[in-house]
Amino acid sequence: MGQTLLQKVWNLHAVRQLQTGQTQLFVGLHLVHEVTTPQAFDALRERGWTVAFPNRTFATVDHIVPTTERKRPFLDVMAEGMMSALERNCRDFGVSLWNLGHANQGIVHVIGPEMGLTQPGMTIACGDSHTSTHGAFGAIAFGIGTSQVRDVLATQCLAIEPLKVRRIRVTGTLPRGVYAKDVVLAIIRQLGVRGGVGYAYEYAGEVIERMSMDERMTICNMAIEGGARVGYVNPDETTFAYMKGRPFAPQGEAFDRACAWWRSLASDRDAVYDDDVEIRADALTPVVTWGTNPGQAIGVTECMPSPQAQQASEQAGVADALSYMGFTAGAPIAGTRVDVAFIGSCTNARLSDLREAARIVKGRKVAGHVKALVVPGSEGVRAAAEREGLHEIFRAAGFEWREAGCSMCLGMNPDKLDGRQVCASSSNRNFKGRQGSPTGRTLLMSPAMVAAAAVAGEVVDVRGMVGA
Amino acid sequence: MSAAQEIKAVIGRGISVRGEDIDTDRIIPARYLRVVTFDGIEAHVFEDDRVALRGSAAMHPFDDTRFTGASVLVVNRNFGCGSSREHAPQAIARWGITIIVGESYSDIFFGNSGVIGLPCVTANKADVERLQAAIEQNPAAEVHVDLVAMTCAWPGGSCAITMPAAVRDAFVTGAWDTTGMLLDKFDEVRAVAARLPYVSGFVG
Numbered sequence: 001m002g003q004t005l006l007q008k009v010w011n012l013h014a015v016r017q018l019q020t021g022q023t024q025l026f027v028g029l030h031l032v033h034e035v036t037t038p039q040a041f042d043a044l045r046e047r048g049w050t051v052a053f054p055n056r057t058f059a060t061v062d063h064i065v066p067t068t069e070r071k072r073p074f075l076d077v078m079a080e081g082m083m084s085a086l087e088r089n090c091r092d093f094g095v096s097l098w099n100l101g102h103a104n105q106g107i108v109h110v111i112g113p114e115m116g117l118t119q120p121g122m123t124i125a126c127g128d129s130h131t132s133t134h135g136a137f138g139a140i141a142f143g144i145g146t147s148q149v150r151d152v153l154a155t156q157c158l159a160i161e162p163l164k165v166r167r168i169r170v171t172g173t174l175p176r177g178v179y180a181k182d183v184v185l186a187i188i189r190q191l192g193v194r195g196g197v198g199y200a201y202e203y204a205g206e207v208i209e210r211m212s213m214d215e216r217m218t219i220c221n222m223a224i225e226g227g228a229r230v231g232y233v234n235p236d237e238t239t240f241a242y243m244k245g246r247p248f249a250p251q252g253e254a255f256d257r258a259c260a261w262w263r264s265l266a267s268d269r270d271a272v273y274d275d276d277v278e279i280r281a282d283a284l285t286p287v288v289t290w291g292t293n294p295g296q297a298i299g300v301t302e303c304m305p306s307p308q309a310q311q312a313s314e315q316a317g318v319a320d321a322l323s324y325m326g327f328t329a330g331a332p333i334a335g336t337r338v339d340v341a342f343i344g345s346c347t348n349a350r351l352s353d354l355r356e357a358a359r360i361v362k363g364r365k366v367a368g369h370v371k372a373l374v375v376p377g378s379e380g381v382r383a384a385a386e387r388e389g390l391h392e393i394f395r396a397a398g399f400e401w402r403e404a405g406c407s408m409c410l411g412m413n414p415d416k417l418d419g420r421q422v423c424a425s426s427s428n429r430n431f432k433g434r435q436g437s438p439t440g441r442t443l444l445m446s447p448a449m450v451a452a453a454a455v456a457g458e459v460v461d462v463r464g465m466v467g468a
Numbered sequence: 469m470s471a472a473q474e475i476k477a478v479i480g481r482g483i484s485v486r487g488e489d490i491d492t493d494r495i496i497p498a499r500y501l502r503v504v505t506f507d508g509i510e511a512h513v514f515e516d517d518r519v520a521l522r523g524s525a526a527m528h529p530f531d532d533t534r535f536t537g538a539s540v541l542v543v544n545r546n547f548g549c550g551s552s553r554e555h556a557p558q559a560i561a562r563w564g565i566t567i568i569v570g571e572s573y574s575d576i577f578f579g580n581s582g583v584i585g586l587p588c589v590t591a592n593k594a595d596v597e598r599l600q601a602a603i604e605q606n607p608a609a610e611v612h613v614d615l616v617a618m619t620c621a622w623p624g625g626s627c628a629i630t631m632p633a634a635v636r637d638a639f640v641t642g643a644w645d646t647t648g649m650l651l652d653k654f655d656e657v658r659a660v661a662a663r664l665p666y667v668s669g670f671v672g
Contacts, residue, residue: 003512021634
């Protein structure tokens with residue numbers, strides 16, 4: 001009987017079974033950022049422990065960093081305290097830090113792949129739920145909490161429960177103006193925000209196979225929003241082409257040997273899955289969230305749902321979400337006025353995302369009442385975009401062009417919504433208060449849809465704006 | 469991190485937070501993550517939900533003094549979804565909760581809670597709703613959650629609870645603190661690392 005990639009990678013990294021029923025799993029790459037690690041490093045200090053594998057541990061700063069004025073000390077003394085703690089921790093424990101001002105700084109889930117640190121067949125952990133992003137390479141990547149960060153620092157291992165695997169085959173052809181973001185939002189809409197609990201999602205099918213690495217990262221990034229802690233795509237020629245020449249990727253003959261090993265890890269044809277789902281791409285439209293979780297999403301041509309039309313157990317949640325958002329059941333989502341347009345986050349701030357958004361805004365102007373900003377996922381993305389002149393296109397249209405960080409995805413830095421503002425956002429969570437204002441409202445959509453909303457001043461169907 | 473204690477049962481008053489898919493941004497808003505310790509984080513647990521309800525007829529249970537001192541939190545489906553922030557179970561535990569009874573949890577929240585000694589047990593929907601109603605009607609009632617018998621009892625009712633057997637055993641025997649286990653047999657960790665081709669740089 002064949003095996004899935006998850007089973008193969010799991011078995012290669014399993015040290016032993018613990019008495020908790022969990023597996024002690026070796027972690028091939030540990031990514032560290034400023035928010036979820038200070039208590040973990042302090043725990044090591046208290047016990048006199050060291051970092052077990054400092055050369056498999058890499059740090060950057062992303063969540064709290066300002067995207068405008070980067071001068072130190074930061075105006076926010078708490079953010080400055082976290083920054084200094086990370087610098088001290090990396091220095092004391094011998095961990096590489098890509099700090100502000102370094103060409104490699106950026107969102108941890110953008111720079112890992114960009115630098116070639118993220119590789120097929122690895123186990124990867126980071127104190128951030130969007131670590132699932134790295135699964136796009138055929139890695140098994142877990143978001144973890146601070147005590148688990150402590151464990152990984154001290155032992156390079158995680159104590160973790162085995163996962164079932166659900167294969168999600170996306171078949172057919174994706175229509176023009178419909179993007180990877182729409183695919184993953186449609187998957188979450190169909191399977192629900194708790195459908196993936198206990199599962200890893202294997203994304204497969206011809207639509208996924210045709211996708212670029214950037215697109216696959218968008219899909220895997222949001223596995224967690226469907227409840228699946230892990231999402232992955234089997235490595236293939238697209239993966240290997242992306243890896244080739246990256247600073248931390250194997251070089252020369254070692255690269256050829258690596259490709260052979262990576263290829264061997266893909267799920268076998270006769271692998272057995274705990275569940276198998278097919279999504280047809282042909283009928284998909286641009287998707288927009290209307291509610292307060294990523295599963296509360298509809299096509300841009302659809303109308304807000306009615307609580308009464310839901311199953312009894314979902315009615316209260318739908319009514320509460322409509323009330324928070326100030327939306328009316330039965331009203332169309334298109335035409336919803338937006339105050340802010342945010343293109344950024346680990347979901348959709350890679351070069352291809354910015355190119356697609358720039359294509360929409362080129363020659364157009366941001367609506368007068370909209371504050372629009374582009375926050376590249378990394379300094380590498382920013383530099384590459386500037387070499388192509390994308391920053392000039394955005395600026396000419398009225399967007400602010402910022403430096404790299406998580407920014408308004410979660411509003412831990414100065415980039416926040418104000419009051420009940422409505423934000424068209426290329427990020428991953430539309431939870432209540434997520435974007436920094438306790439009453440702020442988020443509409444998740446693709447970067448191209450955000451660009452279109454910025455120009456129109458309201459939610460519009462980007463398919464009317466994409467050229468041939 | 470304390471030395472692991474045996475957790476066989478919790479007896480205490482209950483507090484019910486109703487709702488599906490309560491995410492960790494709800495439990496502890498991101499602005500309270502700008503800290504380098506967990507000290508005092510409990511002051512902000514469910515803060516935005518609590519503030520949103522002030523001035524209305526409803527009151528958030530964490531603002532209702534009838535539930536002050538409760539130790540058994542009762543929740544519905546997919547509690548703790550979203551962000552991996554351990555700040556969420558830390559805020560709940562430091563507020564005084566020592567066990568959670570719910571319909572279901574996100575995988576990351578379940579793991580983050582377990583590793584700090586906060587068991588998350590599961591009961592079926594009807595039982596959870598009966599328990600929530602009982603707590604709301606009688607906040608002074610004692611709830612008895614027994615990890616040995618795997619039952620939950622309250623004045624006028626009881627139900628079965630579930631948890632993966634090995635996780636339950638770890639709490640009952642005081643073996644839930646994993647760092648020690650992971651540090652044990654470090655030679656085996658080195659052996660696994662040594663046979664991974666990417667660790668050795670794909671040498672020929």
